[in-house]
Amino acid sequence: QKEVEQNSGPLSVPEGAIASLNCTYSDRGSQSFFWYRQYSGKSPELIMFIYSNGDKEDGRFTAQLNKASQYVSLLIRDSQPSDSATYLCAVKSSASKIIFGSGTRLSIRP
């Protein structure tokens, strides 16, 4: 079992809809959770982080964390073509190591 798992996609969502990206992790002691966006040929860019159970909202983005079920998700409301990218989930483990998932490719269709 991978330490951080994401569905590789591609996930295709119509413009204006909500895109939902999911990530599960194996280390129950994990403390911090991050979402990065990576455009093709570019480096990852931090878009959100969350430490506590529940929801955290930032503009069109909402991160959701459920430590009991060991998953973290990212919702993108009113999806735009510019949201088309690969989204990486990252987890700070109990050993203070940052572990990245392989990413989910998101495509917003006009």
Place this chain on the structure above:
Amino acid sequence: DVKVTQSSRYLVKRTGEKVFLECVQDMDHENMFWYRQDPGLGLRLIYFSYDVKMKEKGDIPEGYSVSREKKERFSLILESASTNQTSMYLCATTTGYYEQYFGPGTRLTVT
């Protein structure tokens, strides 16, 4: 804003050459990282450093070494480049909260 710069965006080297990739950050962060990213394999940690002259091996250190003589600069060295080291190399720095900020990346091709 955190700024992380890398010495080259694209690099082509021959097998057996010694290759230096440099990374510089301007935020006085102590922690710096080198990753490589390959399709289907995601980001893999090569080496990291928590302080000047300090280095720790990551998940795939074989064939690489690093140098950190100054706090703002972290260099990755390929002692004898091989074709299986063709990859995108990403440098990152992190805040105390473990949010990582990446440089633009160096796409290295070894022929």
